[in-house]
Amino acid sequence: MTNSSNTSLLDQLAKSFEPKDIEGPRYAQWEQAGLFRSGQHVHTTNDNAPTFVIQCPPPNVTGTLHMGHAFNQTIMDGLARYHRMKGYDTAFIPGTDHAGIATQIVVERQLDEENISRHDLGREKFVEKVWEWKEQSGNAITKQIRRLGASCDWEREYFTMDENLTRGVAETFVRLYEQGLIYRGKRLVNWDPVLGTAVSDLEVExxxxxxxxxxxxxxxxxxxxxxxxxxxxxxxxxxxxxxxxxxxxxxxxxxxxxxxxxxxxxxxxxxxxxxxxxxxxxxxxxxxxxxxxxxxxxxxxxxxxxxxxxxxxxxxxxxxxxxxxxxxxxxxxxxxxxxxxxxxxxxxxxxxxxxxxxxxxxxxxxxTVIEPMLTDQWFVAMSKPAPADSLHPGKSITEVALEVVANGQIKFVPENWTNTYNQWLNNIQDWCISRQLWWGHQIPAWYAENGEIIVARDENEAKQKAAAAGIQGELRRDEDVLDTWFSSALVPFTDLGWPEQTPDLAKYLPSSVLVTGFDIIFFWVARMVMMSMHMTGQVPFHTVYVHGLVCDMEGKKMSKSRGNTIDPVDLIDGIDVESLVKKRTFGLMNPKQADSIAKRTRKDFPDGVPAYGTDALRFTMAAYATLGRNINFDLKRCEGYRNFNNKLWNATRFVLMNTEAQEPFMQFCALTEYSTVDKWIRSQLQRLIQTVERNFAEYRFDNIANAIYHFVWDEYCDWYLEMAKVQIQQGNPAQKLATQRTLIEVLETVLRLAHPIIPYITEELWQKVSLVAAKRTAEENLSISVQPYPEPNPSLIDEKAEKQVAELKAQVDAIRALRSEMGLSPSERVPLFAQGDATMLEQNRPYLMALAKMSEVELHEQLPDLGAPVQVVGTTQLMLHVEIDVEAETARLNKEIERLNNEIAKANGKLSNPNFVERAPAAVVEQERERLASFTQTLSKVQEQLARLK
Missing domain, CATH: 3.90.740.10 (Valyl/Leucyl/Isoleucyl-tRNA synthetase, editing domain)
Structure with missing residues (x-):
């Protein structure tokens, strides 16, 4: 065994799944081992391995992440892990945004509490304060991203005001200015009198x-x-x-x-x-x-x-x-x-x-009410033809951005967002890029004493240009900063080293996919396309996957003012109700509003929020990821997927219990004798792999999550494990070995299949399961995250076995229905009389006895007339042999018929009363109709039972 411990693998696996015990240590191991670094090609020695690049939309350093970020991170990381396991050189690039206006507001509010204004501090001291906040907020954000399990290449982490990105911003500004595509003018702009700055149309509601x-x-x-x-x-x-x-x-x-x-x-x-x-x-x-x-x-x-x-x-x-x-x-x-x-x-x-x-x-x-205000501002000319020395001479940056979508170089998923993108660009106005703030990229322009403007990459270059033009005297730098979205628009190439022509730029631009909400198609997506095409000649990405927004259960957008926000880490770790109340009401100036939010929180979460763990949260987000739709987030879904993780954990313990002692049984392939049931679950697994592969290509994470859930819970756990118990207990050595192999191989494959969605639990379980499934070296067993992703093998699809097991399952369900109808307790075993295909029934006998809890199965050419209910499944008839006290059962059924007739009469009385039908709420009337239908259906069944009894 490759297990070096003296204790068994089963003993090493805790009896219950506790996310907090594994998540932190596992992520630290992944990061320490450098598993997420780009430039590594797994499963191949080909130096030309395909690349998969995904740029993380940089969160603003204004606090902490919200549920929308958790949703976004789940999708991005699912794609990154999937492609890494598929052998791609994967670069998942994280970063944070300085978010000029938003961050300045946060820091100014902090100063307000100390009765200090930014003007009291002066620009230099104020900016120092913002940098201090950036360190605090940025560290909190990257910690949260790690908690969400995102497999980012942290060596590539950037901040939009890092030195190299700042250099790229200045270079872009200077080039556009020299090309006549940036100009300064007195124009009417949206003006926020409270902030004292111009704001874009997109920041006005x-x-x-x-x-x-x-x-x-x-x-x-x-x-x-x-x-x-x-x-x-x-x-x-x-x-x-x-x-x-x-x-x-x-x-x-x-x-x-x-x-x-x-x-x-x-x-x-x-x-x-x-x-x-x-x-x-x-x-x-x-x-x-x-x-x-x-x-x-x-x-x-x-x-x-x-x-x-x-x-x-x-x-x-x-x-x-x-x-x-x-x-x-x-x-x-x-x-x-x-x-x-x-x-x-x-x-x-x-x-x-x-x-x-x-x-x-x-x-x-x-x-505050926005004022159209006539002010001097800097603008990007959106519709002006580019000069002859540009990459697209004679075409405006807007025209080029429209062309690359029209010709398919960039594709939107879902496709309908293409129309939104085109409509905005076709009606675009010149972009006001200056902001009257202190935090941000200061505009690289200097003013001479005679008012002449000198645009340069830095102050030294400005002085050189002034001297060359014969301008003397002091130069005064423009005090304005650039719109945050100007620098964000450059991120796809500046974080790869542009304006230098670096190897990274050649290798990782364009990125493969951008995952984003529809609310920033204008803010960010279109502007990245325009800037990337103009400055590099390449699209920034090939695909834009547009998802909906995360709302509360009532479909309302989550916001601090509504008090309906949830910190994703609170869902992972759990939080008591009073701590949640404090979080939701923190910073609210309106006492009445704070009181209302507190009351609602205590009502919605009387016991606080349980600890669901990262995997349950990620599974929930994936299951919600229907193309383009907003998400009404319900904590009950988290609870359901936490239960799924528990189910998977317990199933693994069962499998290890029944396979570990046989390791390394993989050497004895010739001895295995696969049953119809083994062939069925293997066939179903291949169909699952095909479904997952297709839906990854279509960005249908909801279908991926639902398919994995259904297979693991319904097919593997609820059916196959129960059937496997029968085969292990009653099969010959070859059959038993085949069942053990099937148990471990299917489980190991499922763990790899589910890893991109639920990385922590799959890693923890795979570390044990993989040691049984095959002999592995320590390097091969490093992590599930660098194992090959399952590939479908159509030759293992067995329609005959699928048909046979479908009939077996139908027979078990039919017998369970008979047991329920006859009021048998789960522990009560009775004989089953069966009529039908004798060969099939004989083959199914051990499963029917175990799964339907029968004492025996008797085959009959004709079922005896015992007055007992009969279930028909295809050509098979099934009946339980239960000794019945005819007189007592007749009395019971007659009493039940009388009760049902009384209920039917009451319901008919209400529904025949015009006052009730017209005046009662529609839901109440509908409920009464449903009760009548239910009573009528039950009466028919009871009358059938009485007729059979007679």
Whole structure:
């Protein structure tokens, strides 16, 4: 034996499965042995082994992982482990993202608790604080990823602000600028007044709210006999201070004669023109619209078409500025709104205030109302043709990104997400990449004293460029940082060493698959495609597997504000209810909200959350992974898969108990004599391997998990192990040896098959099982994670054996139904009378006696007429020989018939009553109908029993 211990393998295996005892030590062993390093080819000596590369979407260093990360990690690691076992050179690359806005908010909130602002610290000291937090959060995240069993190549771990990635960011910025694809300009952007920075469209949530529509009279500068003013409707009266025109539709007959004239802006006194533009909807409101180019995106476009001024009336913290009348200067925008409405009413300019449902743009980080703000920002030109010296001359980066999906270089799974991707790119605007933050990649641009801009890779290069251009004096670096998604878009190649042409870049770009949620197709996926194609000429990945979001049981998105989040590690280790309450309410400023969340938590988890272990959590996530659908996470599924792991553990103990003493019996192949049952389970195993292989190719983890669950629980444990007991006890030496071989070989194969989904328990069990299954060297026995993945062997599929065992199972089920019908206890053994194929029944006899608990099986050409119930299975008839007290049984059945008739009468009475049917809840009525159907069906069976008895 290769087992060096004096104790048996069975004794080395704990009597029950305790995840906490094996998970930490096993992961440490894997990592210490370097099993997850890329560049290693298992099962092959071919230096040109295929590569499988998967980039981990870098979690933000804003705290800890959530359930969505657990889902994502399960899918990615399942793919990585599968391909590693298939012999691929596998690079599973982990990393974390600096997440500019999100991380800065976290640290600023921490400082708030100490009554310190970032401005008190200054930029340098504040950034030091953020780096301290990054170390704390980043370490917590990587620890969690390890707890989830992710087989990452930790030697490749990156952070998006590492020196090498930062160099790649600067290089990209400079090249795009030199190609004319990055520019600086004063443009209208989404502005978060709380954060004091521009934010992207994707970071703005439009929320339906109940507001008002204010109708304001704008007096004509030159009134006519029948018209003294135009009525303008607005949902934001404060912005009227920046109006530069009013507009009507050019075909609106009501106002055609006024086009070119002017109105006087109320409260301001400025004359503004009446213009015509097709943008106006004649049928909406009065058909007259105010134009405020500095505070509305549509008005900005109108202003550009008509050459209108842009008058900004807000400061960056959303207060009225010096461009408005002195009375309003310094007021908060919403305070100004109240004052302006009151003043309009006082001068008779307010015609009406009407309730109005509107979509309000709010920042997804701060929930504050976003302001369109005219500011100087940096932009990437999304639709401008690239210059002649680029990799795709004459084509915009958007065009190229659309082409690689259209021609199949990148494939979306499910395919319907292709339309989402295309739609966004076809309607894309120039990308604002600057953020007014302190944390992030500082924009590599310097300003000379004369205002000239110098873009360079670093300060030395900036000084050299300035000197070459004859620019003298100090250079001042741009204080803004880049949008987080700018650097994240470069990760597929910067973490492989770009801009240097490294061997890793040549070998591992493109990656094989990107696993991500649909919510960042725009944020990240499209931008990676654009940047990778433009900077390297290669797609960043071949396949994008898009999965749904993890929601709670009610289908609501998990969020801290709802108090329905669950830390995946809490599911692995367990957590008591009060600790869970503290976690969910931590940091909530609203006491009422915190109290509500606490009450709900205590109600949903009165006993806390049990420890399910990593494998149960991973199995649950895999089983939920139906293509593209959101996941309503239910803890009961975790409980079910924890029970599955216990079942697998106990089955292994049984197999070792019945095979270990025979090791190494693999040498005696010629002596084995496989039964129909052995051939059946081997055949079923081959079908399972085929199913798993097909579904890995189709990214159907739900089908993989369900197929493995069904085979292990239903076929192997519930049927084959019970049949194997019969064969071991009653078979001849060759049959017994065949059964033992089948037990261990099937189990060993299943462990390898399930390893990508449930790595810890399969490793623990395989270490014991593999020693029995075959003679192995210490190196071969290193880990299940580097063993060959099972390959299907169609020659072992035996349809005849499958058909025979299917009939045997049907016979056992039929006898169990008879036992239940006749009220026999599990320990009560009685004879079975059987009529049918004598050869088959004789072959099945030992299994029927053991599995259906029969005292004997008697074969009859014709079943005796004993009044007992009969089950028919194909051409076979089965009847239990039970001595019956006819008089007592008749009385019992008559009493049961009377009871059922009474229940049927009650149900019919309710259902025939119109008041009940019309007024009772639909679910209650349906329940009564189901009760009636059940009573009626049972009555029919009891009457049949009584008829047979007579």
């Amino acid at each position: 439009s929320v339906e709210e109940q507001g008002h529509l204010w109708e304001i009279r704008y007096p004509l500068t030159q009134p006519t006999n029948d018209l003294t003013h135009l009525v303008v409707a607005t949902t934001r009266p404060e912005t009227m201070l920046g109006d530069v025109a009013v507009m009507v539709h050019p075909d609106d007959e009501r106002y055609q004669h006024l086009i070119g004239q002017t109105v006087t802006l109320p409260l301001v006194g400025r004359e503004i023109p009446i213009i015509a533009d097709d943008y106006v909807d004649k049928s909406f409101g009065t058909g007259v619209v105010k134009v405020t180019p500095a505070h509305d995106f549509n008005d900005y476009a109108v202003g550009e078409r008509h050459g209108l001024d842009k008058i900004s009336i807000l400061t960056l913290d959303a207060k009225i500025n010096e461009n408005a009348p002195e009375k309003y200067q310094g007021l908060d925008r919403f305070e100004a709104r109240k004052q302006i409405v009151a003043d309009l009413e006082a001068i008779g300019a307010l015609q009406a205030i009407k309730p109005h449902t509107l979509m309000v743009p709010r920042g997804d980080r701060t929930n």
